[in-house]
Amino acid sequence: MSMHIEVTGLVKQYPLKAGLFARAKDRVHAVNGVSFSIPRGQTLGIVGESGCGKTTTARLLLRVIEPDAGVFKFEEVENVFSLPEEELKHVRSRMQYIFQDPYNSLNPKMLVRDIVTEPLRYRGNSTRRELERKAAELLEHVGLSPADSKKYPHEFSGGQRQRISIARALSSNPSFIVCDEPVSSLDVSIQSQILNLLIDLQKELGITYLFIAHNLAVVFYMSDTMAVMYTGKIVEMGPSEELYRTPLHPYTQLLIKTLDTEARKDPLVKNDSGEVPSLIHYPTGCTFYPRCPRRQAKCLEAFPPLEGEGIQHQVACYFPGQEQKK
Amino acid sequence: MNPSILQIENLTTEFQTVTHRTPAVEGLNLTLRENEILGVAGESGCGKSVTILSVLRLLPPNGRIHRKSKILYQGKDLTQLAEKEMNSLRGKDLSIVFQEPMGSFNPLFPVGKQIVEVIRTHEPEVPVKQALDRATELFRQVRIPHPELRIQDYPFQFSGGMLQRALIALALACSPRILFADEPTTALDASTQIGILDLLLERKEATGMSIFFVSHDLSLLEGISDRICVLYAGRMVEACTAKELHTHPLHPYTQDLLEAVPRKGTFKKEKRLYSIQGKVPDPQNRPTGCKYHPRCTKAFDRCRKEEPELFGKESHVVRCWLYVDAH
Numbered sequence: 005m006s007m008h009i010e011v012t013g014l015v016k017q018y019p020l021k022a023g024l025f026a027r028a029k030d031r032v033h034a035v036n037g038v039s040f041s042i043p044r045g046q047t048l049g050i051v052g053e054s055g056c057g058k059t060t061t062a063r064l065l066l067r068v069i070e071p072d073a074g075v076f077k078f079e080e081v082e083n084v085f086s087l088p089e090e091e092l093k094h095v096r097s098r099m100q101y102i103f104q105d106p107y108n109s110l111n112p113k114m115l116v117r118d119i120v121t122e123p124l125r126y127r128g129n130s131t132r133r134e135l136e137r138k139a140a141e142l143l144e145h146v147g148l149s150p151a152d153s154k155k156y157p158h159e160f161s162g163g164q165r166q167r168i169s170i171a172r173a174l175s176s177n178p179s180f181i182v183c184d185e186p187v188s189s190l191d192v193s194i195q196s197q198i199l200n201l202l203i204d205l206q207k208e209l210g211i212t213y214l215f216i217a218h219n220l221a222v223v224f225y226m227s228d229t230m231a232v233m234y235t236g237k238i239v240e241m242g243p244s245e246e247l248y249r250t251p252l253h254p255y256t257q258l259l260i261k262t263l264d265t266e267a268r269k270d271p272l273v274k275n276d277s278g279e280v281p282s283l284i285h286y287p288t289g290c291t292f293y294p295r296c297p298r299r300q301a302k303c304l305e306a307f308p309p310l311e312g313e314g315i316q317h318q319v320a321c322y323f324p325g326q327e328q329k330k
Numbered sequence: 331m332n333p334s335i336l337q338i339e340n341l342t343t344e345f346q347t348v349t350h351r352t353p354a355v356e357g358l359n360l361t362l363r364e365n366e367i368l369g370v371a372g373e374s375g376c377g378k379s380v381t382i383l384s385v386l387r388l389l390p391p392n393g394r395i396h397r398k399s400k401i402l403y404q405g406k407d408l409t410q411l412a413e414k415e416m417n418s419l420r421g422k423d424l425s426i427v428f429q430e431p432m433g434s435f436n437p438l439f440p441v442g443k444q445i446v447e448v449i450r451t452h453e454p455e456v457p458v459k460q461a462l463d464r465a466t467e468l469f470r471q472v473r474i475p476h477p478e479l480r481i482q483d484y485p486f487q488f489s490g491g492m493l494q495r496a497l498i499a500l501a502l503a504c505s506p507r508i509l510f511a512d513e514p515t516t517a518l519d520a521s522t523q524i525g526i527l528d529l530l531l532e533r534k535e536a537t538g539m540s541i542f543f544v545s546h547d548l549s550l551l552e553g554i555s556d557r558i559c560v561l562y563a564g565r566m567v568e569a570c571t572a573k574e575l576h577t578h579p580l581h582p583y584t585q586d587l588l589e590a591v592p593r594k595g596t597f598k599k600e601k602r603l604y605s606i607q608g609k610v611p612d613p614q615n616r617p618t619g620c621k622y623h624p625r626c627t628k629a630f631d632r633c634r635k636e637e638p639e640l641f642g643k644e645s646h647v648v649r650c651w652l653y654v655d656a657h
Contacts, residue, residue: 164609192373218520225592244597265524265527274525278525
């Protein structure tokens with residue numbers, strides 16, 4: 005299968021400075037060598053606890069922040085990370101971002117019409133009439149009415165605002181959209197409207213999604229492939245159904261157990277300390293070691309490599325597999 | 331069935347704005363029993379948090395409890411108590427765990443000191459040293475590693491999950507009879523969330539307290555509650571045991587909510603999620619009749635005109651005209 009998106013060895017570190025002119029002594033290791041690929045028209049879901057590098061990864065891809073290392077092959081572009089700013093503009097129109105908070109991501113002083121067509125105006129070469137027609141079209145596409153184009157964001161509810169965000173993302177005909185917690189700030193009864201809309205748009209337009217959410221059940225539901233991140237690394241990746249049924253990494257196993265509230269009686273869950281190692285003094289061995297029920301001396305030597313091919317089931321663990329039956 | 335410890339009768343709480351009077355909760359009747367976890371479910375704006383704030387009398391200045399409302403605790407009507415009496419109950423008999431642990435502690439004082447403050451406020455005869463020992467013991471009970479060291483740490487030195495544990499320790503400091511938990515795990519990661527739930531259950535068993543647990547997540551409530559009450563637009567629409575709510579939900583709203591959320595082990599190619607149409611009604615402009623009728627697929631004429639009361643037997647009540655015959 006040909007890949008629409010291929011990311012290799014993505015790294016981002018933030019230097020920690022003590023003073024204005026001081027040299028960086030330490031670094032926060034935010035993303036540490038992340039590689040993945042997504043076939044066209046499919047969804048890769050990323051799960052992991054806060055601070056594990058999910059959002060940083062997404063922002064690096066769109067070059068909202070610049071990576072320290074890595075290669076990002078996107079469609080015919082060999083490496084998006086090495087493009088000069090001028091060329092990046094053209095590539096960026098094919099990549100869009102849907103933010104978590106529809107209250108802060110829409111400019112309250114702009115008409116909806118101007119919000120959804122802003123990406124087009126930025127690129128120029130559209131007349132006013134074309135833009136107006138396009139705005140009406142986009143709004144209809146996401147289930148709003150063309151008459152809404154002359155309103156302001158505050159006149160809409162959370163779910164409708166998220167639809168406006170989606171319309172804006174669609175305006176430049178992107179082939180890749182990053183959805184960063186698109187439903188977390190919405191009411192439970194509204195979430196499914198947005199999830200269904202995203203699925204329908206993907207089927208219709210063949211868009212590739214990178215889907216980030218902290219709600220595990222939602223990510224499982226939305227994704228074709230899933231990546232589990234821990235301390236800036238992918239520890240397990242594979243088709244979401246397979247990952248759900250036969251998780252191999254102890255962290256994934258722990259996460260899946262938490263889907264079931266009855267699992268709180270399970271000693272694995274009960275005794276989990278939940279302590280994440282420091283991202284500044286990054287340990288040499290496996291970062292999950294302090295919490296791992298299967299840890300052995302070998303795990304302290306080096307971080308286990310992510311083994312497996314392509315989009316097949318891969319796991320970064322020296323002792324992967326089913327947990328022992330008690 | 332355990333005897334009741336808190337009875338909310340006909341609670342109506344309104345907020346006065348310049349031009350409007352907005353009802354947040356309307357005519358709510360609820361009973362919390364001893365040593366029980368009552369799950370209160372609902373979306374934003376349905377009145378979950380306002381109910382807790384009304385009971386604890388922590389409403390903002392423009393919030394007002396209707397004078398016909400009663401909140402009975404140990405034979406006393408909390409709405410009638412003087413502020414001083416209320417102060418002696420808050421933090422002692424009735425305590426609360428908020429959603430955001432970072433915002434619940436004072437960042438300028440060590441966590442242990444803040445727990446000592448609560449203990450000494452309610453029991454001034456306890457010496458500081460002894461109060462500190464008690465705080466350390468509480469830290470141990472909520473399973474914070476190295477309690478004797480962590481007790482001296484400031485809030486920023488804790489991770490989110492650990493600080494939420496510390497907040498629970500603070501809430502438990504004076505052995506409350508009722509713990510109000512307002513979305514205590516929503517801000518936490520999945521793996522730490524379950525640990526906090528387990529901790530609450532264990533403390534409930536150990537101390538015999540009751541927990542009033544508010545959350546928007548029905549599946550989470552199913553796992554820990556004895557009974558669940560579903561709120562919509564400021565009123566109760568359904569209440570029954572946690573198990574029954576998931577096996578036989580009666581109200582169309584409850585049924586729709588359960589269908590609209592991806593459950594574990596469902597994938598998009600297998601099943602399309604049910605989409606509830608429309609949005610939660612604006613509290614200033616709630617529809618006539620049943621408040622859910624504009625979004626309900628089973629609504630008929632009567633639903634638009636008259637608001638149903640709670641029908642059904644005591645163990646399972648539902649506010650829907652479909653069940654008028656069962657009454």
